[in-house]
Amino acid sequence: MLWYTGKRLLQVIPVLLGATFLIYFMVFAMPGDPIAALYGDRPPAPGVIDQIREQYHLNDPFIVQYFYYLIGIFQGDFGVTYSGQSVNDVLARTFPVTIRLALLAVFIEMVFGIFVGLISGLRKGGIFDATGLGVSLVLISLPIFVVGFVAQYFLAIQLGWFSPTVGAGAPLEDLILPAIVLASISFAQIVRLTRSSVIETAGLDFVRTAYSKGLTRRRIVPVHILRNSLIPVVTYLGTDFGTLLVGATVTEGIFNVPGVGRTLFQAILRGEGPTIVSFVTVMVLLYLVVNLLVDLLYAVLDPRIRYA
Amino acid sequence: MSTPLLEVKDLEVAFRTQTGLVQAVRGVSFSLERGSSLAIVGESGSGKSTTAHAIINLLPGTGFISGGQILLDGQDLTKANEHEMESIRGRKIGFVPQDPMSNLNPVWSIGFQVEEAIRANGIASGRKAVKKRAIEVLKEAGLHDADRRLKQFPHQFSGGMRQRVLIGMGLAANPQLLIADEPTSALDVTVQRVILDHLESLTRELGTTLLFITHDLGLAAERAEQLLVMYKGQVVEAGPSVEILQNPQHPYTQRLVAAAPSLASRRIQASGSLAAAETAMAADAATAAGDTIDLIATAEHRAEVLEAAAAQPPAIVVENLTKVYKIRGAGEFTAVDDVSFQIAKGTTTALVGESGSGKSTVAKMLLKLEDATSGKIVVGGNDLATVSSKEMFALRGRMQPVFQDPYGSLNPLRNIGNTISEPLSTHKVGTKASRRERVFELLDQVSLPRTLVSRYPNELSGGQRQRIAIARALALKPEIVILDEAVSALDVLVQAQILRLLADLQAELNLTYLFITHDLAVVRVIADNVCVMQRGRVVEAATTDEVFDNPKEQYTRDLLAAIPGANIPLGA
Structure with a gap:
């Protein structure tokens, strides 16, 4: 296990190098001059431009710029945004918000998704099952910004159940509605995954054997059916984390959440190379760590899997 | 009471x-x-x-x-x-x-x-x-x-x-x-x-x-x-x-009693040592009992074939074959240990052993699905270690496998016609029309209706599926067929049918079989020679009659004694 974890952590290094290089290259290749974008209609004094170019190494060739950037990262310095803020500060301000939002979304989709999926699977063909499948189909079909705007308009503005935007400091109660919206797509996937997994498990031989031992249904459903059905659902969580990060960009825009998604989106619009690369790097790192955790959890759930 | x-x-x-x-x-x-x-x-x-x-x-x-x-x-x-x-x-x-x-x-x-x-x-x-x-x-x-x-x-x-x-x-x-x-x-x-x-x-x-x-x-x-x-x-x-075993009343029970190889093996063993005339009588008696499978006559016919085969160069030569798997943290595991045997053209050799004895690993190496660690395999004059991939491709056409699980070895998304003709199109044999003709011919050979070509595997029974797998193996007119537990998953009556089919096809097409099984009763009715494997080694190798009548190794005797119902006297 330890050896496996170590190996996986070592694999992070080339992935991270490759990812930063690609992103850095793409940002470098973006059309437009970031400094011109910074100043808008009124051009700055020529000396200022030169000074800024010098400060951000913009006159050096691409590979040298990338090299400077890498050195910074290994020293824990992600650089400075064009508006003069330290990227580290921006990261420290926005990531906790997004992670809170994502965890809340994961919690919502897991609890409700698994519950609905389990009941649907156990009562295959019933009214609950049909409704669950219908709702999940609708949720899968709708783009997340549609779900977001609809929920914001009806649940928050018309009914007043939730706050339509997220206030300063992103308190948990403000994040509930964005988290529900963010969870909606994966919720539908988890319902379907759990449902089919439960149906499959319920038909397996060892479930019949459990009944033949004299166990009650109340014990068999959680212990023998649900427990085994969770294995594919947990695996799904790893890839789902990527979907959540993408969804967060849109959701944070709609609900004005001061998180990673919104900041990244604005940075892309402004062509702020260091900010974009830093954010994406941290996201890639998070994604890798989450997937490693999922793989380790997988071994806990399924004793047949032992990482040597 | x-x-x-x-x-x-x-x-x-x-x-x-x-x-x-x-x-x-x-x-x-x-x-x-x-x-x-x-x-x-x-x-x-x-x-x-x-x-x-x-x-x-x-x-x-x-x-x-x-x-x-x-x-x-x-x-x-x-x-x-x-x-x-x-x-x-x-x-x-x-x-x-x-x-x-x-x-x-x-x-x-x-x-x-x-x-x-x-x-x-x-x-x-x-x-x-x-x-x-x-x-x-x-x-x-x-x-x-x-x-x-x-x-x-x-x-x-x-x-x-x-x-x-x-x-x-x-x-x-x-x-x-x-x-x-x-x-x-x-x-x-x-x-x-x-x-x-x-x-x-x-x-x-x-x-x-x-x-x-x-x-x-x-x-x-x-x-x-x-x-x-x-x-x-x-x-x-x-x-x-x-009482039921000795005096079955219902025709179905009679067929079951007659077909069960675990019971039939006993009779063949007896008739094998008797004169030919008595064998014929026993065969007649079995036929009289109803629609029985004439395994005895098939087995008897073998003697002449065997003599003829011995004169030719062998179809398969295996020498000192060894396969070692490396297990991380646990060193090495020798699955096949210094195994040697030969199979003459047109004959059947059975590899018998319990699970884990290495018999399937031998089959995999013969098919070159696994590489041997050491030793030599010569198939039809070609040393498998030195053949080029092109030669191997041609050789695969002459050596075909049939696997154990008739449910797992057919692609559920391909219809029967496509399944059987796949080896033909892979090896670019004939035209589309001639391949279709060949599929019909093969279906006839394995006694299945031609209407099956457009059906799918899930519509067929296990026995029918195994026939399809055999038809597919025969499509390229191979010389060697490797049967890895090919009848183990089948019911006794179906098993008897498939065994007879295999024997008929062998007589007709002069096929060489390597028959891998854990079931000694089946060996008795199909094989000419037997290699008993235990923990990767061949512990006993002889003709089928010798192994059954006069087993030398304790392990072989244990295997024979474990055949259920072997010591119950039969009336058919």
Whole structure:
């Protein structure tokens, strides 16, 4: 296990190098001059431009710029945004918000998704099952910004159940509605995954054997059916984390959440190379760590899997 | 004697399907006295397992009891509600399922699964008492180091060990009735014998009544006092085991008795040592018993063929073949250890052994699906170690495999026509029209209707599927066919048909077979030569007659002795 974890952590290094290089290259290749974008209609004094170019190494060739950037990262310095803020500060301000939002979304989709999926699977063909499948189909079909705007308009503005935007400091109660919206797509996937997994498990031989031992249904459903059905659902969580990060960009825009998604989106619009690369790097790192955790959890759930 | 423990009266079981109701069990009646044993025998689809599942009210899917009564101690189980059934299962009726591989939950430890059975039936309470009883139960079931292995998971147990666990669980609450549904079908013969012996002594000790479900007539006769033969959902014959075996009345039972290789092997063994005339008489007698399979005559014809074959260069030469697998953290594992044999053209050599003996690994190396660690394989004059990939491609056309599982070895998304013609198109043989013609020809050869070309594997039975697999193997007119447990998954009657088909095809096309099996009874009727493998080594190699009449190794003798029903005298 330890050896496996170590190996996986070592694999992070080339992935991270490759990812930063690609992103850095793409940002470098973006059309437009970031400094011109910074100043808008009124051009700055020529000396200022030169000074800024010098400060951000913009006159050096691409590979040298990338090299400077890498050195910074290994020293824990992600650089400075064009508006003069330290990227580290921006990261420290926005990531906790997004992670809170994502965890809340994961919690919502897991609890409700698994519950609905389990009941649907156990009562295959019933009214609950049909409704669950219908709702999940609708949720899968709708783009997340549609779900977001609809929920914001009806649940928050018309009914007043939730706050339509997220206030300063992103308190948990403000994040509930964005988290529900963010969870909606994966919720539908988890319902379907759990449902089919439960149906499959319920038909397996060892479930019949459990009944033949004299166990009650109340014990068999959680212990023998649900427990085994969770294995594919947990695996799904790893890839789902990527979907959540993408969804967060849109959701944070709609609900004005001061998180990673919104900041990244604005940075892309402004062509702020260091900010974009830093954010994406941290996201890639998070994604890798989450997937490693999922793989380790997988071994806990399924004793047949032992990482040597 | 008081009322019987179990009385089944006119039991009817039906399954709801899209095309209406399908009757799986039709009017089955029997009764079981306390402390007695009964075996229900029949091929798959005969309704024997369905009957067993109906008794404990665990019918799969859409099945339900559509009529009749099941009286346990006077209580009608068909009228019991779910709660009442929960207290009957485990406590009054124990159940030992068929497949030890799939009947234990892979994510819970053995101890956990035994303990929950003990707790559910109120046998013991409190953590320590439950654990103590669990160890006791497993020790009784023959798991001697139970206390140490309680924390282990099912995948760390062998099939035989798992079956012991399942038997232990079935008997955990000392039920009056134990239903054993094919408890050893998935196990090697020697393991099978040990487990059944143990089950027998255990139930006798505890006074448990035993209901035994099996497809193996010999095994049933050996293990149960009474027999119940089922065919298409109905009881066709019932009575004392030995009587039925020696004097079967119903034509179906007669066919079963005649076809079962485990029983036939005995007769061929006898007739093999007698004069040819007597053999012919025995064959006649078998034919007179009904629509029997003429395995004896087929076997007799072999002598001439063998002599002719010996003169030619051998089709397969295997010399000092060794395969070593590296296991991380556990060093090396020698799966095949210095194996040598030769197979003459047009003959059959059987590789016999229990699971893990390395016989399938030999087959994989012959097919070059695995590379040998050392040693030499020469097929049709080509050394497999030195052939180019192009030569290997041509060689694969001349050497075709048939695998064990007819459900797994056919692509469910391809129709039968495409499946059979795939080797032809891969090797670019003929035109589209000529390939189609060849498919028809092959279907004729394996005795299947030509209308099957546009059907899909899931519409066929196991026997039909295995015929398709054989047809596919024959498509390229190969010289060598490697049959890896090709008949193991089939019912006896179907097995006999396939074996005869293989023998006919061999005579017709001069095929060379390497026949890999764990079933010595099958070997007797199909093979000319036998190599007995144990732990990667060939421990005995001789002609089939020699091995059966005069086994030299203790291991071979054990294998022979373990064939169920071998010592029951037959009347056909």
